[in-house]
Amino acid sequence: MTSSADLASLYQLLATRGTPTLPSGERRAILGCGYVGEAVAQAWKQQGHELWGTTTRPERLTELANLVNNPLIFDSTDSRCSLSFTQDLDGILVSFAPSKTSHVDLHQYQQTFLQGVEQLLQALQQRPVSTPLQLVYLSSCGVYGNRQGAVTAEDDPTDTDHPINAILVRAEEMISSLRSEHVNVCILRLGGIYGPGRDIPAMLLGAAGGLIQRNGLNVPCWIHRDDIVSGVDFAFKQGLSDTFNLVNDTQFNGQELTDRLCEQSGLPLARWLTTDTGDRVLNARVSNAKLKRLGFRWSHRCLVG
Numbered sequence: 389m390t391s392s393a394d395l396a397s398l399y400q401l402l403a404t405r406g407t408p409t410l411p412s413g414e415r416r417a418i419l420g421c422g423y424v425g426e427a428v429a430q431a432w433k434q435q436g437h438e439l440w441g442t443t444t445r446p447e448r449l450t451e452l453a454n455l456v457n458n459p460l461i462f463d464s465t466d467s468r469c470s471l472s473f474t475q476d477l478d479g480i481l482v483s484f485a486p487s488k489t490s491h492v493d494l495h496q497y498q499q500t501f502l503q504g505v506e507q508l509l510q511a512l513q514q515r516p517v518s519t520p521l522q523l524v525y526l527s528s529c530g531v532y533g534n535r536q537g538a539v540t541a542e543d544d545p546t547d548t549d550h551p552i553n554a555i556l557v558r559a560e561e562m563i564s565s566l567r568s569e570h571v572n573v574c575i576l577r578l579g580g581i582y583g584p585g586r587d588i589p590a591m592l593l594g595a596a597g598g599l600i601q602r603n604g605l606n607v608p609c610w611i612h613r614d615d616i617v618s619g620v621d622f623a624f625k626q627g628l629s630d631t632f633n634l635v636n637d638t639q640f641n642g643q644e645l646t647d648r649l650c651e652q653s654g655l656p657l658a659r660w661l662t663t664d665t666g667d668r669v670l671n672a673r674v675s676n677a678k679l680k681r682l683g684f685r686w687s688h689r690c691l692v693g
């Protein structure tokens with residue numbers, strides 16, 4: 389018979405070990421292992437999936453090898469790259485975005501999103517139609533454009549006047565064409581991403597006492613990287629095949645946001661412009677009610693307290 393002292397020491401021993409993970413047997417790819425893609429890879433690795441992950445840069449392959457079983461180069465602008473490895477996978481996360489440059493380059497957006505998605509569509513054409521696939525595509529709430537701060541749900545009109553938004557909407561339409569009885573396509577429209585290394589509150593506080601050269605009456609939206617990782621996981625677990633806004637509850641305009649942050653920190657307020665500057669604008673109180681109704685819960689509900 390086992391004594392309670394034996395059990396206590398067994399529990400103590402188990403408490404020092406990480407939770408064991410069993411191989412799920414799933415084969416999943418992350419197209420674009422950047423800020424978000426890497427975090428998803430980390431979570432999926434913990435869950436025991438066999439992973440493929442892409443980068444455009446050969447010098448990142450060694451680093452990626454610590455996260456995924458099969459690190460690969462994929463650059464949608466390079467016709468020598470192929471996504472044929474996606475043909476017999478169980479799941480794909482599309483999380484590529486144009487590399488950061490000081491200005492927004494329309495051609496780069498076209499090449500990354502439209503050519504990238506086109507290459508994926510071509511690769512998946514070779515797949516047996518009845519093989520199940522879960523696909524999650526990371527899009528942006530930027531597609532709503534300027535809705536004068538109106539409450540905005542997934543079925544509300546998107547903006548196709550701004551050429552960047554037109555590209556993003558077109559990419560969503562292209563990826564949606566894959567949806568079928570056997571292929572789930574979940575589009576997650578993200579707010580501005582923050583998290584480790586992207587400390588948006590600290591950046592905004594950096595403007596305390598100064599003038600921000602953007603229209604502070606516009607309402608942006610936000611999402612913490614942890615909640616994107618959970619949202620992607622939720623989409624996989626629930627087998628989602630629809631479009632969802634993945635944003636937190638913060639619906640302040642820019643001026644209100646910095647006012648709160650500065651007041652909480654005892655710093656002088658930052659001032660914003662009150663007219664648009666010609667930059668691409670998101671001005672919408674983006675609703676997350678559709679995901680909430682399905683039972684999704686956020687770990688970071690608000691950008692500011």
Ligand SMILES: NC(=O)c1ccc[n+]([C@@H]2O[C@H](COP(=O)([O-])OP(=O)(O)OC[C@H]3O[C@@H](n4cnc5c(N)ncnc54)[C@H](OP(=O)(O)O)[C@@H]3O)[C@@H](O)[C@H]2O)c1
Pocket residue numbers: 419420421422423424425442443444445448462463464465482483484485486487488499500504526527528529578579580581
């Ligand atoms: N940042 C935001 O606030 C925001 C807001 C809304 C939606 N989103 C969406 O969220 C997703 C993840 O964003 P993120 O912040 O993780 O992006 P990120 O850190 O910039 O990572 C982008 C990834 O895409 C790869 N990439 C760049 N150009 C490519 C090309 N031409 N072909 C193929 N891959 C290419 C990059 O390769 P390297 O590894 O070589 O860099 C990197 O792995 C993206 O789909 C983005 O559109 C972002």
